[in-house]
C-alpha cells in the first residue's frame with residue numbers, strides 16, 4: 001500500500017483514505033496530549049515549493065513537517081515570474097541535486113505536480129494545482145466532517161460557489177463521495193461547468209438546494225483576483241444570491257446545519273460576519289485538523305530509491321522558448 | 327525498368343482491387359496487365375498480396391522551417407512523409423518569419439528543391455505576420471505558385487480583413503484555408519470542454535468556438551464569391567454545418583479531417599498526456615463517429631494530418647505549458663489502414679480518393695493514378711505486416727505522437743517517385 005506521491009484524491013482507494021483518516025485521529029490525539037514533536041521524519045528534508053502564495057496551506061504543512069522532526073526548506077518561488085512548466089523543470093533538476101525527500105508543491109497549472117513526481121524520486125505532495133486537485137484539503141474536510149458524523153454515509157453536503165476554478169470542490173466532492181456522502185453543487189451559471197459528474201446534483205437556486213436538506217453547507221472562496229473576467233456582475237449581487245446572508249444564517253441555525261469554508265473567508269461575500277460566531281461553523285476546526293491530516297500524509301508516503309539517472313535538462317539543447325501553435 | 331508482379335492495384339474509382347503486373351520504364355507506367363513479359367534488364371519485385379496505390383498527398387503539414395529547425399526541417403519533414411507513403415505536401419506558413427511575402431516563399435521553395443526528395447508546396451499567409459491586420463503580399467506569392475492562403479494556427483480574427491482578402495485574392499484564382507476558432511471562446515488550452523476538462527481542472531474549449539468560425543468563414547466566402555477550405559474539423563456540428571452549406575450549392579466549400587480526430591477522444595488524454603494535446607482539441611466519441619460519417623459521405627473532401635512536430639523537451643512539460651500539435655506523416659497511412667480499412671469501415675478507394683487524389687485536385691495538381699501513361703508515383707502496402715512506431719522508425723525530427731511505441735497492422739514497403747525508389751523495406 002506504500003505510495004511515493006499524493007497527487008490526487010481520484011486515484012486513492014477507500015482503504016487508503018480510511019487509513020489516513022485513522023492516522024490523523026492518532027496524530028490529533030497525540031498533540032492534544034501535549035506532545036509537540038515525534039521523530040518520525042528525523043533526518044528527512046521537506047521542500048516547500050509554492051508557486052502560488054498561500055499562508056494557510058504553507059504554514060500548515062510546515063508545522064506538520066516540523067512536528068515530525070523533518071527539516072523544512074522554503075524555495076522562494078511565489079513572487080518570481082518563473083512559473084512556466086519549462087522553468088519548473090529547471091528547478092526540479094536543482095532539487096534533485098539537493099536530495100530532498102519530500103516536495104510539497106502548489107502551482108497554478110493543473111497536472112504540474114504530477115509532472116514533477118515523474119521526474120524526481122522525492123515524494124511529491126500536491127498542495128493545490130490549478131483547478132485540478134487539492135488532496136490534503138479534501139482529507140481535512142472529510143476528517144472534520146467525520147468528527148461530527150462518525151459514519152458519514154448518506155449525509156449530504158452542499159458546495160456553493162465557484163466550482164469552475166475550484167480544486168477544493170473537485171477533490172472534496174470526490175473524497176466525500178468515496179465515503180458515501182451525497183454531494184450537490186450550487187453556484188452562478190458561469191462558474192458551474194456544464195459537464196460535472198452525473199453523481200453530483202446540481203441546483204440552480206438556493207431555496208431548492210435547501211429543500212434537498214443538506215447536513216453541511218460548504219462555501220467556496222470567491223477568487224476576487226480572477227475577476228479580470230467577469231463571471232458575475234458584482235459581489236453585492238453574489239452575496240445576495242449565493243452567500244449566507246443574515247436571514248439565511250437564521251434558517252441554517254434553525255435547521256442545525258454545519259458550515260464549512262476552506263478559507264480565507266471574504267467577509268460579506270460568501271458569509272455574513274455573524275457566521276464567525278455561529279456555533280456550528282467548522283471553519284476553525286478545518287484549519288486545526290489540517291495539521292494532523294498533513295502529518296498523516298507525510299508519515300504515510302515513502303520517498304523512492306535512488307535518484308534516476310536522467311539526461312540533464314540543462315545540458316539538453318534548449319529549445320526555442322517561443323511556442324508555435326499548429 | 328521495374329516490374330511489379332501480381333500487385334493488387336487500388337484506385338479512387340473502385341472498391342475492388344485489380345490484380346495485375348505493372349511495368350515502369352523511365353519513371354513512367356508503361357504497361358499494366360496479367361502476366362506481363364519480363365523485359366531484359368528489368369528488376370522484378372514480387373508484389374503478390376500487397377496493395378499498390380498512388381502516393382499520398384498531405385495538404386496540411388508544418389515543416390517549421392524557417393525559424394524552428396529544432397522541431398523539423400524540410401529534409402526531416404519530407405523524409406517523414408516518404409516514410410509514411412506520402413509523395414507530396416503543402417506546408418503551412420506559420421514559420422518565423424511567417425510566409426507572407428514573395429521573398430519568404432521563394433526561399434522556402436528553393437530550399438525545398440535542394441533538400442527534399444518529394445515536391446514540397448507551400449501556402450501563404452492571409453495577413454502580414456499572421457497578425458490579422460494588413461494583407462500579406464498576395465499576388466507576389468501567387469507568382470511563385472502559391473494557391474492556398476491561410477493564417478493557420480489561428481483564425482483571421484477580423485472578418486472584415488478576411489472578407490477583403492477573399493475579394494482580392496479570388497481574382498487571382500487563389501483559395502482560403504481556415505483554421506476555425508474564436509480565440510476568446512477557446513482560450514489558450516487545447517482541451518475539449520467536457521467531462522474531461524472538469525476532471526483535469528482545465529478550462530475547456532467548447533466546440534462552438536470552432537463551429538462559429540466554420541459558419542462565419544463559409545458565409546464570408548459566399549459573400550466574396552471565394553473558395554474556402556475548412557481545415558481540421560473536429561466536431562459533429564462543424565461537420566453538419568459544412569454538410570448543410572455544401573447541400574445548398576451556392577458557395578465553394580471544401581473541408582479536411584485529420585486522422586487523429588477520427589481515432590481519438592479527449593478521454594485518451596488520461597493523466598495529462600501531452601501527446602494528445604492538439605488544436606482543435608480531441609472531442610468525444612460522438613464527434614469521432616460523425617467525422618467518420620462525414621468522411622465516408624464526402625462532406626470531407628480530404629484527409630490531412632496537420633503534422634505538427636514539437637521537441638520532446640517541449641512536450642515533456644505539464645499539459646498547460648506544452649505546445650499544441652502532434653506529428654502525423656510517419657503514421658497516417660498505416661493508422662488509417664489499422665483503424666478503418668482493416669476493420670472494413672471504408673475501403674482503399676476512399677483512402678486513395680481522400681488522401682491522394684482530392685488533395686492534389688485542391689491544389690490544382692495532376693492526380694497520381696496507377697494507370698498506363700502516368701508518371702510512376704506509387705507505393706506498395708503490405709496489409710499483413712505490422713509497423714511498430716519506435717523513435718528509430720520515425721523520420722520526423724520530433725516524435726510527439728500518440729502512436730509512439732504502438733504496433734499497428736500494415737506497413738509501407740516501397741515508395742516510388744518517377745525513376746527513383748524513395749523507400750524500400
Ligand SMILES: [Zn+2]
Pocket residue numbers: 326386388418478479632
Ligand atoms: Zn495546422
